[in-house]
Amino acid sequence: xxxxxxxxxxxxxxxxxxxxxxxxxxxxxxxxxxxxxxxxxxxxxxxxxxxxxxxxxxxxxxxxxxxxxxxxxxxxxxxxxxxxxxxxxxxxxxxxxxxxxxxxx
Amino acid sequence: xxxxxxxxxxxxxxxxxxxxxxxxxxxxxxxxxxxxxxxxxxxxxxxxxxxxxxxxxxxxxxxxxxxxxxxxxxxxxxxxxxxxxxxxxxxxxxxxxxxxxxxxxxxxxxxxxxxxxxxxxxxxxxxxxxxxxxxxxx
Numbered sequence: 318x319x320x321x322x323x324x325x326x327x328x329x330x331x332x333x334x335x336x337x338x339x340x341x342x343x344x345x346x347x348x349x350x351x352x353x354x355x356x357x358x359x360x361x362x363x364x365x366x367x368x369x370x371x372x373x374x375x376x377x378x379x380x381x382x383x384x385x386x387x388x389x390x391x392x393x394x395x396x397x398x399x400x401x402x403x404x405x406x407x408x409x410x411x412x413x414x415x416x417x418x419x420x421x422x
Numbered sequence: 423x424x425x426x427x428x429x430x431x432x433x434x435x436x437x438x439x440x441x442x443x444x445x446x447x448x449x450x451x452x453x454x455x456x457x458x459x460x461x462x463x464x465x466x467x468x469x470x471x472x473x474x475x476x477x478x479x480x481x482x483x484x485x486x487x488x489x490x491x492x493x494x495x496x497x498x499x500x501x502x503x504x505x506x507x508x509x510x511x512x513x514x515x516x517x518x519x520x521x522x523x524x525x526x527x528x529x530x531x532x533x534x535x536x537x538x539x540x541x542x543x544x545x546x547x548x549x550x551x552x553x554x555x556x557x558x559x560x
Contacts, residue, residue: 320427320539346429346457346507375457377539408541413521415430415528415535422460 318409318422319383323374324350324402325394330372332393340389342382344422346375356399371402377409377422423543423556424517426510426524429457429536434528435506441527442510447520449559451509456502461533503534511543513556 325333327349334345351368358367378386387404395401412422430438435452442448512520521538528535548558 318539320541343461344457344459346455346505347502348453348455348507375455377537409539410424410542411521411538411540413525413538415428415525415538416531416533418525418529 318377318412319380320407320409321374321376321378321383321386321390322405322407323376323390323394324352324371324404325374325390326396326400326402327370327372329394329396330374333374333390336389336393337376337386340385342376342378342386344376348373348375354400354403359400369400377412379422423546423559424512424514425541425543426508426512426517426520427539427541428508428510428524428528429455429505429538430508430524430528431530431534431536432504432506435508438508438524438527441523442520445519445523447510447512447516449510453507453509454504455507456504458502459534459537505536511546511559513560 323333330347334347337343337345350371350373352371353368358365359369360366374390376386383406387406390404411420413420414422428438439448439450442450508524510520517540521540524538545554546556546558547554
């Protein structure tokens with residue numbers, strides 16, 4: 318299993334979530350986060366924004382789905398301008414459903 | 423070392439903290455998150471057309487696909503369920519004990535109890551003393 322953490326623009330969140338639902342992956346956890354990338358924030362005229370708001374979407378899926386999901390997130394969240402965000406994929410050893418106590422997604 | 427990410431009901435947090443305290447692993451990070459599970463994105467929305475005139479309550483909640491709810495701008499759409507996310511870093515040998523304890527405390531048998539994920543973690547550092555590895559987390 319793999320955990321996908323996608324940092325995306327807040328205004329693209331709904332589109333991404335509906336697209337993921339469309340390919341049969343409705344489960345996700347999301348949280349608002351603040352951060353900056355390699356452009357060190359955003360300079361608009363004299364105003365410098367050091368930390369920009371993003372939405373962090375966390376999904377745990379089987380290994381085979383990774384490419385499909387990354388493609389869907391890129392399709393929906395990419396605008397071509399800086400600040401589109403990042404996707405990180407990490408390894409997950411086990412997962413448990415608390416309701417049944419069983420292992421598995 | 424293992425990283426345990428547990429997504430649990432909000433009202434179970436005090437019980438979970440107490441239970442983990444009792445077995446001696448009280449350190450954790452807690453975050454407020456929103457999410458949904460595999461109930462195919464079904465949400466409970468108020469659908470006026472389906473409320474019969476004789477219905478005693480003025481609100482009838484029906485499971486609805488979230489895409490439908492957005493398209494039709496249904497009132498009282500709850501797309502996500504608020505949850506608490508715990509992140510606990512524990513040595514390999516106690517990770518399973520903690521998972522069992524969290525499951526025991528949080529299991530109600532109803533949909534929405536949450537999930538637990540276990541991932542491998544390479545190293546940890548304690549900022550105050552500069553300790554590394556398992557010394558830094560116990």
